[in-house]
Amino acid sequence: MSEIKELYNREDQILHITLADGMVRGLLLTGLNTVSQGAAIHNTSPVVTAALGRTLMGTAMMGAMLKGEEHSVTVTINGGGPIGRIVCVADRDSVRGVVDVPNVEMPLRTDGKLNVGMAVGRDGRISVVRDLGMKSPYIGQTALLSGEIAEDFAGYYVQSEQTPTLQALGVLVNGDAVLSAGGILLQTLPGCPDSIITELELRSPLFYDISRELCYEPMEDLMHKWFDGLKPVILDRTPLSYRCPCSRERMEKALIALGREELTSMIEDEIDGAELTCHFCKKQYKFSQEDLVKLRG
Numbered sequence: 161m162s163e164i165k166e167l168y169n170r171e172d173q174i175l176h177i178t179l180a181d182g183m184v185r186g187l188l189l190t191g192l193n194t195v196s197q198g199a200a201i202h203n204t205s206p207v208v209t210a211a212l213g214r215t216l217m218g219t220a221m222m223g224a225m226l227k228g229e230e231h232s233v234t235v236t237i238n239g240g241g242p243i244g245r246i247v248c249v250a251d252r253d254s255v256r257g258v259v260d261v262p263n264v265e266m267p268l269r270t271d272g273k274l275n276v277g278m279a280v281g282r283d284g285r286i287s288v289v290r291d292l293g294m295k296s297p298y299i300g301q302t303a304l305l306s307g308e309i310a311e312d313f314a315g316y317y318v319q320s321e322q323t324p325t326l327q328a329l330g331v332l333v334n335g336d337a338v339l340s341a342g343g344i345l346l347q348t349l350p351g352c353p354d355s356i357i358t359e360l361e362l363r364s365p366l367f368y369d370i371s372r373e374l375c376y377e378p379m380e381d382l383m384h385k386w387f388d389g390l391k392p393v394i395l396d397r398t399p400l401s402y403r404c405p406c407s408r409e410r411m412e413k414a415l416i417a418l419g420r421e422e423l424t425s426m427i428e429d430e431i432d433g434a435e436l437t438c439h440f441c442k443k444q445y446k447f448s449q450e451d452l453v454k455l456r457g
């Protein structure tokens with residue numbers, strides 16, 4: 161037990177790897193703390209913990225692959241199911257997220273797993289917005305395949321970015337507790353031999369249950385086991401955490417952006433000023449009536 165506990169206490173991280181002499185690039189992610197924090201902030205039911213957790217990790221992986229001028233990436237999954245929308249934002253080492261309906265309850269699937277696909281729905285889209293700072297953002301979207309999240313991310317990479325991708329994302333939940341969370345992403349580079357692609361597909365069932373596997377072995381050991389013979393190499397390790405960059409200053413800007421008229425009616429209606437809550441971290445910001453008058457200018 162103490163060994164398992166020790167695994168739990170590790171900080172979340174993303175391993176950047178290559179396989180087969182660089183013909184395949186990959187990411188391995190451990191996300192227990194990140195997913196637990198998301199679940200605690202939004203007080204999610206088990207199936208929503210899994211759906212939000214998988215989306216947080218999938219988005220964090222996109223964040224870890226951001227290129228030079230890209231600041232952040234926002235992923236929205238809207239499948240028409242009872243959960244509503246899931247929105248996650250990541251930069252290179254942090255992620256945050258929010259879900260419309262955090263308390264959805266669903267019967268388990270026949271195989272005993274949480275029915276994420278039904279809660280999310282699959283009648284909709286996954287959309288990705290890459291923030292390029294001063295330039296206009298890059299926006300891509302594809303139809304959802306299953307609402308199970310990992311498959312939908314992979315479908316996005318294949319269809320919208322023409323990058324062959326295998327992805328698994330898993331969250332192991334027991335009641336309100338998150339026991340384990342992790343993910344893997346593998347992308348083949350142009351010119352990758354078919355034999356390697358076939359080999360990866362054959363091995364993919366090994367990592368479908370990644371969250372359960374992570375309960376017993378650290379990510380590095382799993383990597384060497386899964387990719388034995390494929391020359392796995394760790395290129396880099398980056399930390400990951402659930403973090404929100406909101407601040408009083410940002411909230412002030414949001415209030416100013418409402419316009420003079422809206423601010424005036426707030427000042428007249430709300431004798432005690434206004435309280436704003438950040439969607440992503442639930443932090444509250446209180447503005448007195450005097451503050452609002454100042455912001456109105």
Ligand SMILES: [Zn+2]
Pocket residue numbers: 404405406438439440441442443
């Ligand atoms: Zn916040």
